[in-house]
Amino acid sequence: MTVLEYHDAASGPVAADAPRTFLPQQDRDPAPAEQARIRPGASANAKLAVAGAAAAGLSMGLLLTAGIGLIPPGWTLIVSYLWFVLIYxxxxxxREQFSAVRDRFVTVLMVSAGVTVLGTLALVIGFVFTRGQEPLAYWNFFSQDMTGVGPLSGLDQGGILHALVGTLQQIGIALAITLPLGLTTAIYLNEVGGRFAKVVRTVVEAMTALPSVVAGLFIYASVVMVITHQTNGFAAALAITVLMLPIMIRSADVVLRLVPGNLREAGLALGAGQWAVVWHVVLPTVRSGLATAVILATAHGIGETAPVLLTSGFTGVMNFNPFYGPQTPLPLAALELVRSPVPQMVARGFATAAFLLFVVLVLFILARWVGGQEAGKATDAQLRRMAARSRRDLPRIEKNYHDFNYQQEKE
Structure with a gap:
């Protein structure tokens, strides 16, 4: 029986039944045992070091302030924190090298900054709601104004309905002016450009640092003293507009920059004009970001006190006409009530501030939720709506397809 052979360039003739594939993995030494994986995060020693340094720092702070009296007691937290950083x-x-010490030191500073900000915010919210919790328990606080309410009237009389109506009307007028002007300016900066766009962007960035009292003085000198000759809600809305406009323009400008350039190029390549691409491609892509810009500007305008202090006037009665007579918004109502020497009025002022703070926090949370969507990426609800529209359009597309084939066959 003849054994077939084939010729290998490296080793010469090889029998046909010999293995033709060289497997180098079979000749390797067995792999070493897998080492333990390094898990990210703080180790037990690091956690104990932080806890021990915190306890030691607090002890030193109490000793130097409350114990020995070397430092005033008001400095207890600051002294304890400095000792904590030093001991840690x-x-x-x-135990570690200098680079590790530097990294841990910077980490402690960053974490401390975050905790300080959260602690300060919680302290402010807690203090305001604690001082104003009693008036908030009465429904009349939201359903009545201060007509006929004296300094010694009980908390079951009077409310902030007039201030709530004033705020809604003034913010509505400000949005009616700011929304089209701000969005069109942002579109101009991104889609048109040119030399003048640099000037506009510089002016907008400068307006973001404009003190609110300057905006109030400007509207007071140019509108109240020259045109209306009295404080009113419309003048306050114009002052709020001056402060809301740069916030909206900058936020919308940043969002529009996130639109991928290939989306614009695809629209232009399909034959659409520049403004058709902007209206049907760019703006729908960043719809959530533009909504966030509007919400942030609204939250910024609701909380302004200095401009409305000069332009809106103070009254405790309802005024539905923003063009005539004083119209008090929520920030000004809280300020005037807190300045009163009567405890009931002070409680109403803190309750007004708590309600205003709640509204602003809700707007910021809403902006955070709406702005969480990535530009150009559809949510699950949007995908379902697009699928439903496609199913509705399918019969029409099929009918047009069959009509086209029938027409081609006739020809």
Whole structure:
């Protein structure tokens, strides 16, 4: 029986039944045992070092302030924190290299900054709601104005309905002016451009740093003193507009920059004009971002006090006409009530501030939720709506297709 052979360039003739594939993995040494994986996060020693340094820092702070009296008691937290940083850095230096000490030191500073901001916000919210919780329990606080309410009247009389109506009307007028002007300016900066766009962008950036009292003085000098000759809600709305406009333009400008350039190029390549691409491609892509810009500008305008202090006037009665007579918004009502020497009025002022703070927080949370959508990426609800529209359009497309084929066959 003849054994077939084939010729290998490296080793010469090889039998046909010999293995033709060289498997180098079979000749390798067995792999070493897998080492333990490094898990990210703080180790037990690091956590104990932080806890021990915090306890030691607090003890030193209490000793130097409340114990010995070397430092005033009001400095207890600051002194304790400085000792905590010093002791923690020393503990890390005893076990780690200098680079690790530097990293841990910067990490402690960053975490401390975040905790300080959250703590300050919680302290402000807690203080305002604690001082104003009693009037908030009465329904009349939201359904009545201050008509006929004296300084010694009980909390079951009077409310902030007049201030709520004033705020809604003034913010509505400001949005009616700011929304088209702000969005068109942002579109101009991104889609048109040119030399003049640089000037506009510079002016907008400068207006974001404009003090609110300057906006109020400008409207007071140019509108109240020259045109209306009295404080009113419309003048306050114009002052709020001056402050809302740069916020909306900058926020919308940043969002429009996130639109991918290939979307614009695809629309132009399909034969659409520039403004058709802007209206049907660019704006729908960043719809959520533009809504966030509107909400942020609204929240900024609702909380302004200095401009409305000069332009709106103060009254405790209802005024539905923003063009005639004083019209008090919520920030001004809270300010005037808190300045009263009567405890009931002060409580109403803190309740007004708490309600205003709640509204602003809700707007910021809503902006965060709406702005969480990535530009150009549809949500699940939008995908379902697009699928439903496609199913509705399918019979029409099929009918047009059959009509076209029938027409082609006739020809």
């Amino acid at each position: 850095s020393t503990l890390v230096f005893m």
